[in-house]
Amino acid sequence: MTSQTAARPNNGTRGPRFYMGMLAGKALAAGLRLAHRNAGQMPGVLACAADPEFMSRLTLPAQTLMVTGSNGKTTTTNLIDDIFTATGHAPVDNRAGGNINTGIASTLLKNSKVNGKPRNQLAVMEIDERSCKLVLPQITPNYLLCTNLYRDQFVRSAHVGYVFDIVSRSIPKDTHLILNADDMISGRLAPGNERTYFGIAHLPMDTPAPDSVVSDLNACPQCGGRLEYDWCHMGHLGKVRCTNCGCTNPQPDFELVDADLEARSCVVRENAGGGAESTYPLVGTSMADLYNELAAITAARLMGLLPAQIACALKGARVVSSRYDETTVCGKRLVNVMAKSESGMPVSNALLTIQRQPGPKTVVVLPNDVHKEQDPTTTEFTGWIYEADYGRLADPLVKHIVIGGQRAYDFALRMYLEGVDPSIVTIVDSFDDAADAVDFSDVDSVCWARDFYCTEISQRSVERVAERIRAAQPQA
């Protein structure tokens, strides 16, 4: 592994407040460890309370990589971490600490000696996009990788331009950026910084243009002109150019030029390195998986690992998905997909997954208003449902739709406005009633699109439908 820079203090001045924060944080971390509890971000909370510039007074590990972005940052961070661990480097990471400022402070504190010097000289940490403005003014990572930028929860993160500005204005000028060439939004972060781009060439599963109801790249980011796509991989990611000013994607330095999903392998060409091509095992088969893996390979290569080392480390690795469960009962597939609400993109991805399930299907929609059943004095903004691709349910193979919860009529209206036939929709008042309303007689599968907070409800629902399917079988 190579090191571009030596370990260095950030601003170096360590006064009584710093040492007070360091000692208090370490004492808390030790106490929680003795109690067999995960310290999480609490040591960082203490340290930052004692010294608001605590992180700036630490010496960073010689190689510090941070990973941010709207989608895939946890998977990418874990992949990079796993690659380095498999090659014997065991980086410090913030899987336990959390990806906001206090979580990162906690991680760095635990990796530091009392004098602020790092124990481990390699750190790979995830950082929440909006926390960049709290963390990056204090520390200068060698590398910042941004997977992509999409609109997120409107209430929390406004719009993608708002998040872009936060990240872009926060990036230290000496940090080398690792950016997605296919994302005309995040690919334009901090234009004065050195950068390396990764990107994916045209693949057979691409669409000619974005096919979602909304796109975050709705016009040329440079002049506002109309965009034309050569191809689109997912969301707004793809090869695109402005019909007005000619603005287009940058050339990727690391380019995934082929993916064999059956054989689970891909070929990455290093355009900046004489065009050398290397083959890597695929850890997942969705387009998002390809991007996350390519980003991880790019980071590992920049940080000095050889293609053979990376390929060996990735062998046998798999992306763990907590978002998709499948079981088969009496020949019918029961597919439970997480559709995390309050943001269009994750729901659109879930609906696409459901649409791609083979054969006729029944769809059960369990949105995020479960809290209203528990506490009727709460409410929420539901504008995001018009940013999600509910039109994917206007598919001849979707035979029945069951919608549960207090907002069921909002969701039904949203679906009707994109062509779903009202006669196939059943609305139930309670989430738990949804399972009894499922018609599975003429379908191959029943698919649940469930919010994060509906996980247990959806599991009960799957079990109930499974019981009903078994009960409907003719007795031997």
Added chain:
Amino acid sequence: MLIESLYPEFCTQSGDNGNMMYVKACLPDAELVETHLMDRPAFVDRRPDFMYLGNMTELEQERVIADLLPHRERLIELIEDGVPMLVTGNAAELFGSRIVDVRDGEITCLDILPFETRRDMDSRVWGMVMGKFEGFDLIGYKAQFTQAFGQNEGEAVFKCERGFGLNRQSEYEGFHRKNLILTWMLGPLLPSNPRLMRYLLDLMGAPEVPVAFLETAERAYEVRLAEFKDPRIDITD
């Protein structure tokens, strides 16, 4: 019937695109013109029966202002002529005199209505809004980095029964001048308020046209209205 959707490529923030979805569902046979940035707007040469402009990003606001400024006089003429227009979210700010950003200077706007906007990207205001409009309860949400200052008491969309108006101290929401409805409420305002959709269809000269999926929309509206009338529920910052 001519419907003009202004800058639909931008007006998708916070689900504002749902408004034109609903108009299209109600009027499937109407001529729909989608005017993009740098296009010549249809309203320059023709008189639309309805125009819509929705919430967008701050950068997009600047681009749209630059695009619309040459047509300011025509917009005033159409407003005075009673063309039904709906403006939602921060698109409303384009019709004031200027937007003053605490960090990035000021932007000259269309100066059609008597207010100006102050913007602070570090301070977001957010909440539920409700008031009586044309005899029914109009309900919606706001989320903005801005507050507006000016005189709208005599021509507001409504006096707020919940939430705030032009700014946190104001009781009066938006502007209702002739058939222009300009409000900072954002998102799918029409699907969430089928009675407003009915009102607009009447203004467009289509009283015989039914509101699409009215029963479903009304059921959703009644659920939300009950929440807006429940004093225990409040998500205003």
